[in-house]
Amino acid sequence: MALNRRRPEHSGPPELFYNKNEARKYMRNSRIIDVQTKMAGRALELLDLPEEKPCYLLDIGCGTGLSGDYLSDEGHFWVGIDISPDMLDAALDRETQGDLLLGDMGQGIPFKPGSFDGCISISAVQWLCNANKKSDIPAKRLYCFFSSLYSVLVRGARAVLQLYPENSEQLELITSQAIKAGFTGGVVVDYPNSAKAKKFYLCLFSGPSTFLPEGLNEIEDEEEPRESIFTKERVPYSIARRGLVRKSRQWVLEKKERHRRQGKKVRPDTQYTGRKRRSHF
Numbered sequence: 001m002a003l004n005r006r007r008p009e010h011s012g013p014p015e016l017f018y019n020k021n022e023a024r025k026y027m028r029n030s031r032i033i034d035v036q037t038k039m040a041g042r043a044l045e046l047l048d049l050p051e052e053k054p055c056y057l058l059d060i061g062c063g064t065g066l067s068g069d070y071l072s073d074e075g076h077f078w079v080g081i082d083i084s085p086d087m088l089d090a091a092l093d094r095e096t097q098g099d100l101l102l103g104d105m106g107q108g109i110p111f112k113p114g115s116f117d118g119c120i121s122i123s124a125v126q127w128l129c130n131a132n133k134k135s136d137i138p139a140k141r142l143y144c145f146f147s148s149l150y151s152v153l154v155r156g157a158r159a160v161l162q163l164y165p166e167n168s169e170q171l172e173l174i175t176s177q178a179i180k181a182g183f184t185g186g187v188v189v190d191y192p193n194s195a196k197a198k199k200f201y202l203c204l205f206s207g208p209s210t211f212l213p214e215g216l217n218e219i220e221d222e223e224e225p226r227e228s229i230f231t232k233e234r235v236p237y238s239i240a241r242r243g244l245v246r247k248s249r250q251w252v253l254e255k256k257e258r259h260r261r262q263g264k265k266v267r268p269d270t271q272y273t274g275r276k277r278r279s280h281f
Helices: 020-028 030-047 066-073 085-093 125-129 138-152 168-180 249-261
Strands: 056-060 077-082 099-102 116-122 153-163 184-190 199-205
Touching (some): 020 030, 020 085, 030 066, 030 153, 030 199, 066 116, 116 138, 125 153, 138 153, 138 168
Parallel strands (some): 056 077, 077 099
Antiparallel strands (some): 184 199
């Protein structure tokens, strides 16, 4: 029970919890930036978007724009919605490239039907399971969220929502309301045997049911706990991406490995992988 009391959702409404102090952490704590960026990368991987095609994506609970920065770096366009004015102010201060909207996802997603090619969300959906006032009914707020999300997605698009369910009952509540709204899909669990690295991703399909991606099992060295670094200045986004330069050899190798995990056909790695070719006149 002591662990439950430390959950952010139990401290009050999200618009109050994510104040200026919390927003500052998401700008200056290298550990938070690194974890958020990795989860955004995994969510984008699970979306399984078309290769080399810029897409228009929705980021639910975008916060300071860390996950959105990853989307931009991968060549996509995005819109972020968040309930915290302080987090959105921080996103503006970071000069994030996406469009930002102040709103409560529990009251629905205010966009036209078929507006987005996909949706990601990092550490946000579990907040809908808590009632912060008498009029808040978690099941109704979840259904309002999922039904509106289903509407704004292009048919056949996916939504990948990373979340921290408090228990199996809460996870069942979330998934049941998603199915009621019309989605198919299920939960992908990465590193299920690790207490610290375990992550839940709710993968939803707005069209015909397709195969559910497999969760990751092997924990890389980078997943081991590291000391957080606090600075007085905003941590550059390049640090979060660990110095990966777009189209570099390491960037190409990482992308090919991601495609292998998705079951796609990928050419073998050679000494020429990622090497720049001469210009032809």
